[in-house]
Structures are given as C-alpha cells and as structure tokens.
C-alpha cells in the first residue's frame with residue numbers, strides 16, 4: 001500500500017483527546033485567519049493585538065462579529081472603555097509574522113508594542129472616525145472592519161456577560177476594502193487575498209503560522225433548477241425587495257448563467273413600480289407583459 005502524505009490514514013484509529021482549557025488549541029487542531037485589532041489606549045495611542053478567535057456572528061440583516069479574548073488584554077480594556085475598535089486583516093507576509101507573534105505576547109503596554117511595530121498606522125478615511133475616540137487602522141491591511149461594542153446586548157446575554165473569557169460582540173459599522181480588491185469581492189475576477197493563517201499556541205513554547213497557497217475557484221455544481229437557490233440569490237440583491245418562496249418557485253426555469261441578470265431585472269421593475277414584495281402574481285404579470 002502507498003504511504004499517504006497526510007498521516008491520518010483510514011487505518012489510524014480515533015482516540016479521545018483530554019479536555020483542557022483553551023481546548024481549541026490544547027486538545028485539538030484549529031487553523032484559521034486572525035484579525036489585528038486596533039483600539040485606543042488611555043493615553044490616546046493606537047494599540048494592535050492579534051486575535052484568532054474572531055469570526056462573523058450575525059450575517060443576515062445585522063452585521064456583527066465575535067471576538068473571544070483573555071479578559072485582561074489591552075484590547076478588552078480599550079474596547080470596553082471607548083466601545084470602538086477596528087479589525088484589520090493582512091495578507092501573508094513572512095517578514096511581518098515576527099511582529100504579529102510579538103504583538104501576541106501578553107502584558108506589554110501599548111507604547112512598548114508600538115516601539116517595535118513594523119505596520120503602518122493611518123487615520124481612518126471614514127468621516128467622524130478619528131482619534132482620540134477611534135483607533136487608527138493598518139495601511140498594510142487588505143480590509144478593515146470598523147466596529148462598535150454592543151454593550152447592551154452583551155449585558156442581556158448571560159453567556160456573553162458571565163463567561164470566564166471576554167466575549168466582545170461587535171457591530172460592524174463599516175467595511176473598508178482596498179480599492180483593488182473591491183472589484184474582486186463578487187468572485188467574478190481571478191484574485192483572492194492570500195490571507196495569513198494561524199494554528200495557535202502549542203505546548204507552552206511555540207506559536208504556529210501557515211502560508212496559504214493561492215486560492216482557486218470551482219464552478220458551483222449545476223444540480224438542476226432548485227427554488228432554494230433562486231430564493232437565496234434573489235433575496236441578496238436588494239434588501240428593499242423581498243421575493244416570496246412562491247415567486248422563487250416560478251423562476252426555476254432560468255438557466256444558471258442568466259439567473260442573476262434576470263433577477264436583477266425583476267428587482268429593477270419592482271423598484272420602478274414601488275413593489276417591496278415580489279410574489280407569484282408579480283412574476284406572472286412581468287411574464288405576461290414580456291410576451
């Protein structure tokens with residue numbers, strides 16, 4: 001039999017891993033991107049802290065983000081005081097990994113961290129988001145989320161409020177993309193940022209990072225017309241025009257390649273006629289007019 005390159009072959013049995021605190025990196029493997037969080041310290045300096053436990057939380061209607069931190073970090077103190085922070089995402093750059101690693105060493109005051117910082121901090125381009133209430137952002141980042149801490153909803157939720165870790169529920173106020181990435185965000189282009197990855201802190205002496213391979217895209221499998229696909233596509237075009245399930249069922253005959261174009265046309269017609277709910281009758285009416 002040929003040797004497999006990834007060691008967990010079919011003959012390799014599953015065995016229990018002992019549960020420990022910080023289980024995601026002490027009892028298991030977890031690789032992901034991470035955010036460099038900028039926040040303002042009590043002297044007005046922008047602080048940078050790396051956070052792997054940092055992911056989309058609410059994605060429909062509300063845009064929010066969750067960060068899980070040790071409760072004594074600079075970031076937690078700053079965000080609780082000012083309510084503001086920015087999540088900066090950088091592409092993989094071997095020369096910058098050392099700085100990120102050092103930023104992750106607990107207990108350093110902001111001035112000490114900024115003395116060896118190799119990232120360029122700049123003012124936010126968003127009106128009203130300047131110092132001293134809002135942090136600077138990292139010019140090297142390919143995207144930045146500018147956020148506000150949702151103190152009210154944290155206090156209403158016992159899991160977020162009483163956990164031994166700090167759970168920062170952040171509402172995303174703005175998403176800033178570098179201009180050259182804006183045209184790629186809908187996946188029509190051929191480029192994807194080479195997002196830096198981490199595999200966390202291991203065995204008391206090492207922190208693991210990963211270099212990403214260039215991303216590639218595959219066409220979505222064509223499994224025939226499904227009204228769920230139409231419904232999903234239709235309802236993410238314009239939040240002011242909602243398609244009913246019945247309307248989506250009527251539109252399953254459209255070839256995949258033209259689906260988006262046709263749905264955008266229906267949304268345009270709906271808006272021109274002041275229609276907020278596209279139902280089956282509206283689709284029938286448009287079909288009748290086209291004949």
Ligand SMILES: Cc1cc2nc3c(=O)[nH]c(=O)nc-3n(C[C@H](O)[C@H](O)[C@H](O)COP(=O)(O)O)c2cc1C
Nearest residue numbers: 049050051052053069070073074075104105106198
């Ligand atoms: C890549 C990377 C990811 C990290 N992710 C987390 C995390 O998700 N949660 C956490 O509490 N600490 C995490 N750390 C450790 C923090 O960065 C560390 O506590 C640091 O002191 C935080 O900086 P601050 O005190 O300036 O906020 C991470 C460190 C690195 C290098």
